[in-house]
Amino acid sequence: MVDTRVTLSGIELENPVIPASGTFGYGQEFAELYDINCLGTFSFKGTTREPRFGNPTPRIAETGGGMLNAVGLQNPGVEQVIAQELPRLRQVFRKPVMANVSGFSVEDYAQTCALLDREEQVGWLEVNISCPNVHGGGMAFGASPEAAAQVTRAVKAVTKKPVYMKLSPNVTDIAAVARACEAAGADGVSLINTLLGMRLDLRRRKPLLANGTGGLSGPAVFPVAVRMVYQVYQAVSIPIIGMGGVSSAEDVIEMMLAGASAVEVGAANLVNPFACRDIIRDLPGVMEKYGIQSLNEIIGGAHHG
Amino acid sequence: MREVLYTIGYNRPLTADVWEMGLFGDTGAITAPGQFINLRLEGLFLRRPISVCRWDREGLTIIYKVVGRGTAALAAMGPGQRLDALCGLGNGFDVSKCGQRTLLIGGGVGVPPLYGLARALLEAGKRPVVLLGFNAKSEVFYEDAFRALGVETTVTTVDDSYGRQGFVTAALPEAYDYFCACGPLPMLRAVYDATKTSGLLSFEERMGCGFGACMGCTCKTKYGNKRICKDGPVLEKEEIIW
Numbered sequence: 021m022v023d024t025r026v027t028l029s030g031i032e033l034e035n036p037v038i039p040a041s042g043t044f045g046y047g048q049e050f051a052e053l054y055d056i057n058c059l060g061t062f063s064f065k066g067t068t069r070e071p072r073f074g075n076p077t078p079r080i081a082e083t084g085g086g087m088l089n090a091v092g093l094q095n096p097g098v099e100q101v102i103a104q105e106l107p108r109l110r111q112v113f114r115k116p117v118m119a120n121v122s123g124f125s126v127e128d129y130a131q132t133c134a135l136l137d138r139e140e141q142v143g144w145l146e147v148n149i150s151c152p153n154v155h156g157g158g159m160a161f162g163a164s165p166e167a168a169a170q171v172t173r174a175v176k177a178v179t180k181k182p183v184y185m186k187l188s189p190n191v192t193d194i195a196a197v198a199r200a201c202e203a204a205g206a207d208g209v210s211l212i213n214t215l216l217g218m219r220l221d222l223r224r225r226k227p228l229l230a231n232g233t234g235g236l237s238g239p240a241v242f243p244v245a246v247r248m249v250y251q252v253y254q255a256v257s258i259p260i261i262g263m264g265g266v267s268s269a270e271d272v273i274e275m276m277l278a279g280a281s282a283v284e285v286g287a288a289n290l291v292n293p294f295a296c297r298d299i300i301r302d303l304p305g306v307m308e309k310y311g312i313q314s315l316n317e318i319i320g321g322a323h324h325g
Numbered sequence: 326m327r328e329v330l331y332t333i334g335y336n337r338p339l340t341a342d343v344w345e346m347g348l349f350g351d352t353g354a355i356t357a358p359g360q361f362i363n364l365r366l367e368g369l370f371l372r373r374p375i376s377v378c379r380w381d382r383e384g385l386t387i388i389y390k391v392v393g394r395g396t397a398a399l400a401a402m403g404p405g406q407r408l409d410a411l412c413g414l415g416n417g418f419d420v421s422k423c424g425q426r427t428l429l430i431g432g433g434v435g436v437p438p439l440y441g442l443a444r445a446l447l448e449a450g451k452r453p454v455v456l457l458g459f460n461a462k463s464e465v466f467y468e469d470a471f472r473a474l475g476v477e478t479t480v481t482t483v484d485d486s487y488g489r490q491g492f493v494t495a496a497l498p499e500a501y502d503y504f505c506a507c508g509p510l511p512m513l514r515a516v517y518d519a520t521k522t523s524g525l526l527s528f529e530e531r532m533g534c535g536f537g538a539c540m541g542c543t544c545k546t547k548y549g550n551k552r553i554c555k556d557g558p559v560l561e562k563e564e565i566i567w
Contacts, residue, residue, distance in 0.1 A: 042539065042540075043534075043538060043539060044538060045537065045538050045540075049536055049537045049538045049555070050538070052326070053326065065540075073543070073545065073550060074540065074543065077530055077531065077541075077542060077543070077544070078530070078531040079531070079533075079540075079541045079542070079543075080371070080531050080532060080533040080539070080541035080542070081531070082369060082370055082371050082394075082395075083370070084370075085370060086370055087370055087371055087533065089533060089539065089541060091539065091540045091541060091543075094540045094543055094550070238370050239370075287370075289534070289538065290371070290533045290534035290538060290539050291365065291370065291371065291372060291534075293326075293328075293411070293534070293536060293538070294328065
């Protein structure tokens with residue numbers, strides 16, 4: 021029997037597979053399809069202090085090997101999430117959940133995290149300082165090590181839960197941002213968020229997305245994500261949650277060899293709603309094929325020996 | 326929702342760019358006319374949502390217009406080939422809300438789901454009347470199929486090459502007690518303004534997942550934010566914000 025267990029900041033996961041924020045809602049749509057308790061955990065829809073409608077449509081466009089999205093952090097706001105979504109979630113999911121949080125000011129992040137800190141089912145806070153689809157916030161905080169550190173400190177001051185800073189790939193040196201988060205007290209880092217992109221409509225000669233730009237995800241970004249996880253692993257000693265185009269058990273192992281302690285699966289869920297269940301099912305067989313007894317042993321394996 | 330591997334029975338053009346495809350396989354997940362299936366196509370990342378025209382225990386029919394890479398790939402497929410689909414998606418037309426004499430208004434490639442709706446209304450003992458709008462005679466399809474159901478069917482063409490001249494709103498009958506519409510956004514808007522009764526309108530939007538997870542197709546309604554793919558595509562006239 022192979023061992024798929026991993027640990028994130030003292031909380032054990034049955035397996036490292038985590039549906040990524042923004043592709044799994046608050047769990048309900050998928051709980052109708054399969055028992056989501058098979059997941060390591062999942063990262064719920066990016067939640068902000070106030071409710072947000074998000075961007076105008078079209079918000080989605082096809083790309084080679086992936087997709088662009090510019091949803092713009094549509095969510096019901098943290099109070100509604102606590103009052104309605106978390107009680108509903110408890111009916112279908114009995115594990116600790118990862119709370120994904122976004123904001124437009126340092127205070128925003130701190131207030132939202134302080135409210136979620138009181139919620140028993142929240143195991144970790146994943147703080148998104150990398151959303152490319154909102155203006156005046158999001159990625160602005162992930163773009164500089166100083167701003168990233170500022171948000172990290174503000175969030176750490178209001179919570180005892182482990183804090184994972186979700187980093188943007190749209191920077192010159194992601195390792196520098198990761199180091200700044202670690203120095204400011206982050207318990208871990210999540211990477212990568214989507215890559216800023218654009219597609220044009222040839223008939224209208226205008227961007228396909230109403231927002232103009234959008235975030236690229238899907239298999240097309242997987243090599244970029246592996247490279248960045250690899251680089252960040254060399255730069256920090258806190259755990260990394262790796263993501264970006266992961267769509268198979270092999271991809272999970274590759275991401276862990278690069279340095280990830282756990283792996284998020286995003287766009288794949290939208291094309292195959294059973295993607296995470298299938299990856300978890302395939303994982304033991306793929307581990308045996310590559311002579312892996314325990315996933316814990318392969319974290320950062322590409323850096324050793 | 327269910328993932329089904331369908332087998333293509335036939336795939337034939339109805340007009341220059343509108344095709345009809347028959348698929349054999351499980352239809353148990355379909356609960357209402359106006360729902361859609363989401364097709365996975367070789368070489369394309371996102372699935373392609375297509376409304377269900379009609380269905381029975383053995384399979385279903387879809388009708389699609391070739392407008393981009395996805396529908397072009399679909400048109401190139403033939404009998405015996407397999408198609409991976411998520412079936413039974415969306416909130417369709419609620420037959421119980423429809424009146425005894427419901428007006429079904431379809432525009433162009435919005436016509437197909439109204440055929441399944443007409444059949445469901447007839448099965449429920451109701452007598453729908455049908456109004457179909459096209460740009461030109463060369464684009465008309467399914468008029469005979471509706472007539473074969475024994476329902477009163479009027480066709481309009483914008484260029485007056487066939488049937489009544491003008492948009493569907495120029496040919497609204499006097500007597501109807503409810504309406505259901507599917508077609509391009511300008512048609513839906515005109516129908517919304519011109520109709521005097523309550524009704525249901527089916528909307529189209531670019532989707533990510535098609536089952537309510539990604540928030541890619543959200544619109545504002547008087548009853549709050551709704552996802553076209555999960556809470557729609559069919560919305561009530563009373564809730565719509567233009």
